Amino acid sequence: MAGAPDKKDEQGTLYAGDAGFGPLNTSGAEGGDLRLEQSDFYDFLGVPYPFRDGVVGAPETMRARALDCSGFIRMVLGHRARYPLMSSDGSSGDGLPRTANGMARSKVGADVLPLTGVAAEDRPANVDQLQPGDLVFFKLDARAKDRLDHVGMVLGYDTEGHLIFVSSREEINGPAIGDVGGVSRLDGNGYYAKTLRSAKRL
Template sequence: MHSEPVGRRNRPTRRAVLGTVAGVATAGVAGGYVWNRHGKDSDDVGGGAGGAGGANSRPGSRSYERLSDPGRTVVRGADGDTLATFTDGARTAVLAGPSRTFSEPRTTDASVTTNAWVRVLPHAWQEGMEKSAWFKAWFTKTLADKGPDVFAAAFEYSSAGAPDKHNSAGVRYAGTAHFGPRNQSVDSPLDFAYHDEQSDFYDYLGIPWTFSDGTRAQPEQARYGDVDCSGFQRLVWGYRMGLPLHNTNTKGAGLPRRAFAIAAYGPGRMVIPHTNTQPTELDVLQPGDLVFFAIIKNRPNFIDHCGMYMGLDDKGRHRFYSSRSAANGPTLGDLSGHSLLDGTDFYARGFRAARRL
């Protein structure tokens, strides 16, 4: 049932912080301890900013192991350390790399330090794909890649303050995101509905978008720079990482629009099914999994919020990252509800399911 922590064990701590941008401290580590998902110490692959180097990265020293629940292929180095995990039916890949610390002092004193780098495979994983030519080339290149992964891209929209980035066409594709326009019917800024929903990724970008079925969506000027919870996941996984998107809440190729539809019909596979109760067995989760919540008081089992699982924080708690109204944008913080899956706080009580894209 357990997913695999990445990295080596039982090495002295040595951490060199390279920089902090928008509340995200990025650390290059040579043998530094970090929390893995199981609350044990696990140190990192490779040395410094160079990442997952050394003998473990040589193709000839790798081995492949099949595990179940869910079915997956685990890649190990010569010393048995986990280099990567690929889950059957999913395009999410978790690879070992330099340790990074994600923090948001504005809203929480907790932080998440991880050596998991979340990438997107060009194809949904199937047993035996490690033998294919495309995979061997892709894996060697990607294991050494220190360009933005899913986590790095997601934090380029942090409500704590992320710098603007523009593409060659002048479109601002990254920078601080907000949740949505002010909801005039709600008085308290700490209310989860203080800012309005319905802002999708193209609203944030401020550009029209044509979906694969030919439908065309127009951004609302009043929502420029805004993205709600599911729109944020579509912005990161779809616009930035290239997963297909569609513009309905029904079955289709790629990510549908709203949280309940992503949970029910999204690509990949469910790793925690929706059973109308708060899950308590969380070992199956791995970084990058989408987590889903029912937080409307009079609809206790209707999925209406989603986030991205990050792993254990520095207090050993299961923390997630999502675009939320009270924080007015993407947050891993604790403003108007702790960003935790375990325990009895607001979001933990509403936690219902998880999907690996």
């Protein structure tokens, strides 16, 4: 979250604090993405991370203190809560995959809102069964074709009774709850409510 104070463990390794989404996209890629994705939790930490399949995640300097949407979830559930993590979507073994699409289509957890497709008509009809901590998956970018491309975590209800979630967003440059890039509500007809496609409970 913006302005969050740094917190370090007994070894002096940063594990919480102000985080960005990713480095600026200077290539002018098609679609005009402002920031690059692929910043995982070990990029934020700035230390190598040995996965159970033998792969070692190596932090990139340009991604320091950055977490994309799935990297943020892996930080919270994996690094902080010790849920098993996969090094990629296709690596061997169990655990939470690397991307939003990998998480949504994996066998981990229970499908609270089963994925039936990525088209507009595949939006879940009801979100009342969602609980705090559930992972919610979205279809935001047509360029991703059949892939789901955003993930967040349900927080509960806001002061007006709307179900809300937190995620790391390009538009606000990091983990956030709010209206920048779309209101953080899962009910109604806002941007994220209309692009919700599935949910899991770990």
